[in-house]
Amino acid sequence: MDRKSYFKFIAFNMCIFLIAFLLAFYLTPSVYHRTTLQSIKDLDDTFLKNTLNAVDRDRLRNFLRSYASKPHMAGTQKDKVNAEKLYKFWKELGYEAKIIPYRVLLSFPSGNREETNLVRFKKRNNSWWTSRALEKQLDGISNQSDHIVRPFNAFSGSGNVTGTLVYVNYGREMDFLYLRNKFKVDFRGKIAVAKYGKIFRGDKAKTAERWNASGLILFTAPKDYAPKFAGKVYPDGILMPSDGVQRGSLKLEGDLLTPGWSATDESFNYRLNIDEAQLVKIPVLPISYGDAEILLQGFEKEAVQKYNLTSDWEHGLEFENIDASAYYRYEKSNDYTKQVTLIVNVTKEIRTTYNVHAILEGSIETDRYVIVGNHRDAWIYGAIDPSSGTAALLEISAILAKAKKDGWSPKRTIIFCSWAAEEQGLIGSTEWVEQFSNIISARAVAYLNTDIAVLGTSTLRGGTSSGLISNVLLEAAKRVENPNKTAIGYGLKTVYDSWKKYMPDRDNAKRPYISPLGSGSDYQPFINYLGITSVDIFYMYDPVRSIFLIFIYPTF
Missing domain, CATH: 3.40.630.10 (Zn peptidases)
Structure with a gap:
């Protein structure tokens, strides 16, 4: 098969x-005991x-x-x-x-695909590098690029900002605090770069804005989404390919303009103003880890490293030159940074x-x-x-x-x-x-x-x-035959059996987690x-x- x-x-x-x-x-x-249930x-x-x-x-x-x-x-x-x-x-x-x-209030990318919702910088030869507008077509079937929404984060702020990059790990409050306390990083005017994971993407955006970053770039780190030991990337395996981008919303509260009541025509027709919805104002853009490797690569091949970071800060990106994602670890750190322009246009x-x-x-x-x-x-x-x-x-x-x-x-x-x-x-x-x-x-x-x-x-x-x-x-899982015939041969006869085998409960291995x-x-x-x-x-x-x-x- x-x-x-x-x-x-x-x-x-x-x-x-x-x-x-x-x-x-x-x-x-x-939970209600009724006499009719007895029969x-x-x-x-x-x-x-x-x-x-x-x-x-x-x-x-x-x-x-x-x-x-x-x-x-x-x-x-x-x-x-x-x-x-x-x-x-x-x-x-x-x-x-x-x-x-x-x-309801919805969010969409706007503007010319070649000119907005992108990140770019000028290379040493004065040519421009620009992030990909869309993922590669991998299945040989899809051919509807005009109808595919470009990578964006819904409810991001819009803007055109230029600044140096600062890698902020997962973009948590503890990560920003660590950089300020250990490296004296000043985030004002800088574009933060964070890995997806650990916390909700909307909280990453709020944290970056609170620390006065001018923008935020998010990427799916290979360490978390495509480590080599876990297999091959799609279409040869199940892991995210280098051009894949995780789209997503920065909000999770339902319709932002009608909090607590439904946004139907039958409801009383009061809506908040958009500026009352507490949306982030800085531009936020998701990119692929393939683009992140180019964006975060330093210009020089050699550098004197002053500090080490914990393994939690690793990302799994591969570089020909130095890893400039954590430029603050190096002597003469300004030699390893680049001016980057982030352009985001998102409508609400x-x-x-x-x-x-x-x-x-x-x-x-x-x-x-x-x-x-x-x-x-x-x-x-x-x-x-x-x-x-x-x-x-x-x-x-x-x-x-x-x-x-x-x-x-x-x-x-x-x-x-x-x-x-x-x-x-x-x-x-x-x-x-x-x-x-x-x-x-x-x-x-x-x-x-x-x-x-x-x-x-x-x-x-x-x-x-x-x-x-x-x-x-658990009782339902015991009633359904295991669809994997090979597993049945090993005694895993039901869905419950394979579930318990692959994911045993942490406190009681005799049942699934x-x-x-x-x-x-x-x-x-x-x-x-x-x-x-x-x-x-x-x-x-x-x-x-x-x-x-x-x-x-x-x-x-």
């Missing part, structure tokens, strides 16, 4: 697991088996191709087309479906984006909700993040719609949700939670997030916000705003390799 076929096979089995989890959840008692029969094993067998590989593949074949960034025409397509699909299945438009504009939801009414606890959600938007194609999750969501909804027509009903109501504008700051899910907060807080039993269904082919990974749902997750959920996806408003029990699950590569992945690689 080739890599793509096996990847699709895992997607098929991940969908089976999601269904098993969803159905297993109905075996857990409600409820537990989930029938035959029904579970028949339902899992209904997963259709070809339909999954078609769902994925349909939503990942073209770029579909939030607020674009393709975003609207996909929302309408999903609404029609759910209506045809017999669901009570609805599209909800939201007028109110556009319409769309949530879509479908309701499958329960038979006993109709007023108790299990919510299943996946965001629909992507920075570019999003074959893995989010479209693998979108395909799984659609397949599950199709299977349960058929079961409903055949006479089955869930005990509790299931709500399938397709979120808008997650990449720009968890906007769709946050606005929905704000809009329906009174109902959700009173009636929601749990939220299941399927941001990414398949990231790799080795093992399941799960995160939860409570012990109750963790037990449901379940990570606590934070704020990285659409479960955030459910947990942090309303305290709703939540879970996020996906299939991934083995843990040693998976920590180096960026979700847009590989795509297909």
Whole structure:
């Protein structure tokens, strides 16, 4: 079986697991004790088996191709087309479906691709070096460069600044303090360069601005995302190639102009001014590590190093000349720095984006909700993040719609949700939670997030916000056969067995590790705003390799 076929096979089995989890959840008692529950029969094993067998590989593949074949960034025409397509699909299945438009603040790069959202410097021969406008086409299929958004950080400030570079490690407060205290670095007028990782990119930007840097450049360091010991880069392996760039938002709070209330036409139409949204004002730009190697390379081949830095400051870049990323370590440090110009043009504009939801009414606890959600938007194609999750969501909804027509009903109501504008700051899910907060807080039993269904082919990974749902997750994993036939030969018969093998719990190796959920996806408003029990699950590569992945690689 080739890599793509096996990847699709895992997607098929991940969908089976999601269904098993969803159905297993109905075996857990409600927190409200009702006499009607006494007569409820537990989930029938035959029904579970028949339902899992209904997963259709070809339909999954078609769902994925349909939503990942073209770029579909939030607020674009393709975003609207996909929302309408999903609404029609759910209506045809017999669901009570609805599209909800939201007028929200979104961010886009602007200006000529060759003249803005770039970093450049003049070389010794007086020619100009400029960062890449787009990644290389690696798959031989994609040919839509006009529709691919250039690398940018949403909600960055705009500006044209020139200055010397100062490498600030991960851009944390402790990193800036270290440079000031040890090397007496003055950040005023300098352009900070930071590795992605450790903290949220928006916090890096705020920290750089607070220390009076004139701009910030972010890059994915090979040490963290493509170390040589972990394998090959895409397309020959799973690691980020040298021209790959991590796009991302600098904000995570939903619509920035309507904090605490939903941005619908039905809501009272008050919005903050943009200058009240506490956005960073300095220009921020992500670049590839291939460009970072050129940008941070010194002009001279020899230098006298005065200080060493800890291994935490290593980046894994390779240089022909000296490593000028930490120029402050060298004598005559000004000989190893260069004047760099950073040009960023990013707009902030109110556009319409769309949530879509479908309701499958329960038979006993109709007023108790299990919510299943996946965001629909992507920075570019999003074959893995989010479209693998979108395909799984659609397949599950199709299977349960058929079961409903055949006479089955869930005990509790299931709500399938397709979120808008997650990449720009968890906007769709946050606005929905704000809009329906009174109902959700009173009636929601749990939220299941399927941001990414398949990231790799080795093992399941799960995160939860409570012990109750963790037990449901573990029981579901025991019910699903391991998709890896080779692993079955070694005694790993179920998804649970391989999960425990690859990711044992740190305190109890007899069970798999379940990570606590934070704020990285659409479960955030459910947990942090309303305290709703939540879970996020996906299939991934083995843990040693998976920590180096960026979700847009590989795509297909």
